[in-house]
Amino acid sequence: MFTVYVLWPIIQSITLSFYDWNGLYDQDGRFTGTFVGMGNYAELMTDPAFETSLWNNLKWLVLYMLALPIGLFIAIFLNQTVRGIRLYKSLFFFPFVISQVVVGLIFAWFYAPNFGLFYLLTESITGKGTAILADPDLVTYGIIAAGLWPQIAYVMILYLTGLNNVAPDQIEAARLDGAKGWRMLWYVVLPQLRPATFIAVIVTVIGALRSFDLVSIMTNGGPFGSSRVLSYYMYEKALGEYGFRMGYGAAIAVVLFAIMMIFISGFIWKMWRDEAER
Amino acid sequence: MFPRPIQQSSTGTQWLYAIALPITLVLWLFPLLGVALTSLRPASDLAQGNYFGMPSGIAWENYAYIFTETPIGQYMINSLWVTIPTVIGAVGLSLMTGFALAVYGFRGNILIFFMFVAGNFVPFQILMVPVRDMTLQLGMYDTWYGLALFHIAFQTGFCTLFMRNFIKALPFELIEAARVEGVAEWRIFWFIVLPLMRPAIAALSVLVFTFIWNDFFWATVLTQGVDSQPITAGLSSLNGQWIAQWHLVSAGSILAALPPVAMFFLMQKHFIAGLTLGAVK
Numbered sequence: 253m254f255t256v257y258v259l260w261p262i263i264q265s266i267t268l269s270f271y272d273w274n275g276l277y278d279q280d281g282r283f284t285g286t287f288v289g290m291g292n293y294a295e296l297m298t299d300p301a302f303e304t305s306l307w308n309n310l311k312w313l314v315l316y317m318l319a320l321p322i323g324l325f326i327a328i329f330l331n332q333t334v335r336g337i338r339l340y341k342s343l344f345f346f347p348f349v350i351s352q353v354v355v356g357l358i359f360a361w362f363y364a365p366n367f368g369l370f371y372l373l374t375e376s377i378t379g380k381g382t383a384i385l386a387d388p389d390l391v392t393y394g395i396i397a398a399g400l401w402p403q404i405a406y407v408m409i410l411y412l413t414g415l416n417n418v419a420p421d422q423i424e425a426a427r428l429d430g431a432k433g434w435r436m437l438w439y440v441v442l443p444q445l446r447p448a449t450f451i452a453v454i455v456t457v458i459g460a461l462r463s464f465d466l467v468s469i470m471t472n473g474g475p476f477g478s479s480r481v482l483s484y485y486m487y488e489k490a491l492g493e494y495g496f497r498m499g500y501g502a503a504i505a506v507v508l509f510a511i512m513m514i515f516i517s518g519f520i521w522k523m524w525r526d527e528a529e530r
Numbered sequence: 531m532f533p534r535p536i537q538q539s540s541t542g543t544q545w546l547y548a549i550a551l552p553i554t555l556v557l558w559l560f561p562l563l564g565v566a567l568t569s570l571r572p573a574s575d576l577a578q579g580n581y582f583g584m585p586s587g588i589a590w591e592n593y594a595y596i597f598t599e600t601p602i603g604q605y606m607i608n609s610l611w612v613t614i615p616t617v618i619g620a621v622g623l624s625l626m627t628g629f630a631l632a633v634y635g636f637r638g639n640i641l642i643f644f645m646f647v648a649g650n651f652v653p654f655q656i657l658m659v660p661v662r663d664m665t666l667q668l669g670m671y672d673t674w675y676g677l678a679l680f681h682i683a684f685q686t687g688f689c690t691l692f693m694r695n696f697i698k699a700l701p702f703e704l705i706e707a708a709r710v711e712g713v714a715e716w717r718i719f720w721f722i723v724l725p726l727m728r729p730a731i732a733a734l735s736v737l738v739f740t741f742i743w744n745d746f747f748w749a750t751v752l753t754q755g756v757d758s759q760p761i762t763a764g765l766s767s768l769n770g771q772w773i774a775q776w777h778l779v780s781a782g783s784i785l786a787a788l789p790p791v792a793m794f795f796l797m798q799k800h801f802i803a804g805l806t807l808g809a810v811k
Contacts, residue, residue, distance in 0.1 A: 332536045334548070342798055343555055346562065349794045350787040351744035353762045357769060357783045358561045361568070361776055369564065401561070406805070413806040427534075448806075458651055465746040469766055486655045491662075491751065498659050505656040516651045520644055 295500065301477050302504065305485040308392050309461065309511075312481060315396045316403060316460035320452055323407025324445075328437075330408075331415045341412060348405040356469030359398035360385065385471055388478035395466050395479055403459050407452045414448030415441075450522070457515050461508065482508045569593075569780035592781040596768075601756045602782060605764030608753075609789075611674040612681065612760050613742045617735050619682035620689050624734070625727065627686065628693025629719055633705060643694060649687040654747050657684075662751055677752045677760070681742050689734055692804070696730040697723060733804030736797040740790045761786045 330341055347355065363370045365383035384394040418441055426440045442449075464483040467473060473480040473488060480488070482504055490501025536547050556563070572589040596602045631643050661680055662671070670676030700723070708718045749763035759767070765782050772778045794801050 328533055329554070331533065332547070334536060334551075340551060340555060342795070344558060345794075345802075346559060346791070349740060349790050350562075351746065351762050351790070353744070353746050353765055354783040354787045357765070357779055358565050361565060361780065362561050364776075409802060410806055413802070451806075454651075461653060464654070468746070468750070469769070483653065483655050487658070487747075487751075490659055502656075502659050505653065505658065508653045509656045512651060512653050516648055519651065520648060523647065524640075524644070 301480060301485060302482075304477060305480045305482045305504075306507075308479065308481045309508075311392055312396055312399070312460040312463055313457065315393070316400065316456050317453075319400055319403040319407045319456050320449070322400075323404045323452065324411050326404065326408045327411035327415055331412060341409075345405050345409050347402040348409070350402075352399075352402070352465035353469050355398055355402055356466045359394070359401075359466075360470050363394055386475055388475050391471055391475065391479040395463075395470055398470065399459070399463055399466050403456060406455060406459075410448045410452050410455075411445065414445045418444045454515070454519055458512075461512055482511075565780040565783055568776055569784050571777050573775070573777055589777065592777050593785070596778055596781050596785070600768055600782075602761070602764065602768070602785065604756055605759060605761040606785070606789075608674060608758055608764070609743055609760035609762075612678045612749075613739055615675070615678045616681040616685060616742045617738045619678070620685035620738055621731055621734050623682065623686050624689030624693045625724070625731070626719075627690045628697055629723060631690065631694045632697035643690075646687045646690045649684075650691065658751055665752055672753050672755055672758050674753075674758050677748060677758070680748060680752065681745070685738050685741070689738065692734055693727070693730060696727065700726055729800065729803065732797065733800040736793055736801045737804045739793055740801075743790050 326344065330337065330344065362368055363384045365371055365386065368383075371383060384390045422440060422444070423436075426436055431440060462483060463481055464487065467479055467481055467484045468487075471479045473484050486501045486504040486508065489497050489504060536544055569592055570588050570590070571592075573592075627646070631639060665671045665676045665680070668676070670679065704722055705718055708722055713722075743760075744762060745760075746762040746766070749760045750766070753759045753763060756764070765786050768782060769779055
């Protein structure tokens with residue numbers, strides 16, 4: 253079943269990316285695509301919208317990494333034993349549990365022109381409100397901020413669990429040696445948090461590359477296509493209002509897959525090594 | 531313990547911490563709180579520009595409105611129709627695959643396992659066109675089972691990874707001992723392994739429930755009508771209709787967020803155990 257729905261489609265997609273196909277079959281149920289070889293890829297190279305999407309993906313990747321330090325910081329802040337702390341921890345985790353669709357709507361409201369909080373805030377500071385989702389230069393950052401919200405929550409919970417398992421005797425020993433604050437964090441705690449960091453990096457990278465929901469909900473790729481990312485652009489090409497260019501869409505997906513593959517193979521390689529050590 | 535327990539610091543710092551905690555929490559959840567408030571605000575307030583002041587009354591009618599005037603109830607039911615079979619299917623299948631991969635050292639074991647792992651991280655987009663095409667061909671486009679079937683297949687990857695690692699961590703002597711006693715393999719699975727798997731099953735069920743409930747991409751790719759669209763896709767299309775009627779948008783959002791949030795609170799321990807699997811060694 254996994255093969256039918258996951259492995260086989262990957263191969264089909266790669267094949268399809270060499271075709272020009274509108275997604276339809278003729279009356280006899282025959283495939284109507286025509287083979288165009290590397291045509292789709294050649295077209296991609298000169299497509300400005302593709303370039304924008306690729307750059308935006310890069311911004312997503314880089315800025316999403318902010319989730320790691322911020323998540324770690326909040327985790328350290330919350331790693332105390334005071335009354336009601338469990339409730340606090342779960343409330344901080346909240347954004348991750350709710351749907352990205354809802355997160356998108358919440359932030360759209362937050363950014364809304366004229367009355368949105370963010371708009372009012374910028375208005376009171378600079379005298380002129382900024383409608384972030386309507387500004388081609390800022391829109392991607394606005395969406396990334398929305399995406400970071402649940403992502404930070406996820407990273408935080410990973411680090412909280414990690415912090416719980418840091419060996420207390422090592423901390424005490426380091427403390428006796430006079431380590432504290434940043435140096436303690438950097439040299440004693442962080443090395444012990446390695447497994448948590450590893451998972452956090454993986455989920456953050458995947459989250460950044462999969463970013464479809466938020467773009468679709470908040471801006472539909474606009475204004476003027478400036479907030480598109482690869483995953484959204486692909487959807488738009490293959491199923492969106494600009495027609496059904498399945499082959500071209502598949503080619504975009506293959507590019508995305510190739511990018512992801514770099515990270516996947518890194519991950520697999522590490523797991524393989526762990527497996528072999530056992 | 532890191533950082534140093536707050537109890538060891540001065541009273542002043544302790545007070546500061548006690549004050550800072552709720553403040554940061556409110557700031558952190560501010561967008562959510564804002565939306566929750568807006569969802570209870572009468573439409574007249576919004577029309578008069580009263581977005582953040584005291585609401586003139588609590589408007590439960592916003593919720594009543596979206597239930598009576600929009601198909602949101604239907605969307606919720608559709609979501610359940612997709613989510614529940616997926617949870618059962620994916621967890622059930624992965625129990626078996628996980629058991630097979632953890633207990634039997636057959637040839638290609640590692641390869642199959644890593645295929646499941648890798649499948650997890652594949653971008654959805656590369657699957658989109660073929661899966662949609664296949665679903666159409668099978669006549670399952672725009673039905674709950676078409677969507678559920680795909681979810682089961684995809685989630686099995688993640689679940690198998692989870693189950694396999696969990697079974698691997700169980701004491702293998704247990705299975706050996708049973709084998710020596712001459713217990714049949716399926717009975718080992720059913721009477722020895724399964725009861726020990728309860729925490730894993732609980733953790734996975736909650737996780738998969740949340741993932742599927744919140745899925746938006748596949749919902750838009752594989753369904754389109756009111757009869758089969760789950761809540762996420764439904765909310766997005768309603769959002770198109772309610773341009774700037776923020777009291778309705780927020781009521782809908784809160785409603786869509788409720789089931790996973792409830793699930794999380796009820797099963798918190800399992801949920802976090804599931805998510806952080808592998809974060810500690």
